[in-house]
Amino acid sequence: MNQSFQELIKHKFPDLSRGQKKVAEFLVNFMEKGSLYTAGQIGKEAGVSETTVIRLAYALGLNGFSDLQELMRKEWLSSAESKEAASKPAADSAAEEKKPFSEWLSPVDEKELSQAADALIKSDQVYIAGFRESHTAAYWLYYKMNQLRNHVLLSFPTGFLLETLCNLTSESAVVVFSLPRYTKEALEAAQQAKKQGAKVIAITDRRLSPVGQIADITLLAGTTEHILSLLALSQIVISSMQKRDEKTAGKRQAHLEKLYAEQGIFLE
Helix, strand or coil: CCCCHHHHHHHHHHHCCHHHHHHHHHHHHCHHHHHHCCHHHHHHHHCCCHHHHHHHHHHCCCCCHHHHHHHHHHHHHHHHHHHHHHHHHHHHHHHHHHHHHHHHCCCCCHHHHHHHHHHHHHCCCEEEECCHHHHHHHHHHHHHHHCCCCCEEECECCECCHHHHCCCCCCCEEEEEECCCCCHHHHHHHHHHHHCCCEEEEEECCCCCCCCCCCCEEEECCCCCCHHHHHHHHHHHHHHHHHHCHHHHHHHHHHHHHHHHHHCCCCC
């Protein structure tokens, strides 16, 4: 099987029963426990029967619970080794930015952070979608990213123009903020972006949220009750982009500073 455990879960998730979805979410969030616990222990933690856990394995197209656990175990061990190997360079890209915001952040997956930063740097255009309460964070990310690169677009607080999304290409990147209560606009924006072949980066509260299920890259925010969790994660993304593309970002920022000075934008 070429698919990873998390890719398999994401692909099959819409077709699972309610109980199987509860197990799937538990396993995605607690892969270490899933790799070590028995089916009965997993069922107890997820609030379902042992039978439901076993049925999930078959629903995923596997031969049984042992195959499911083996798939999880390999991915968990591989992830742990990758994090250890990359811990120092990854920490350099985000550690300083994460310190002031630690109380609002979930642990940032450094691999997905790197993938997101690379996609946002290399894409032909970036579309940022945030609706209702999430629009504040979306606007902040839009403003900061415009200081690093060109061709950055922003949704409206309550919707988006299909005329804008139809210009997306397979080289484009789309950032979608999607937090409870999930809006249909966020899901529709992500779906339309996927139709255009664009890479979708979800900033959401869980991997299997409506947008998280279809996103190519998922960055998890911390507490969803505070806008600062979104701003903190957005700052980490910006910081990672700056460090990965210092030459281009520096050149653009220098040009902006010249324009600011000419226009007398800032007092100091």
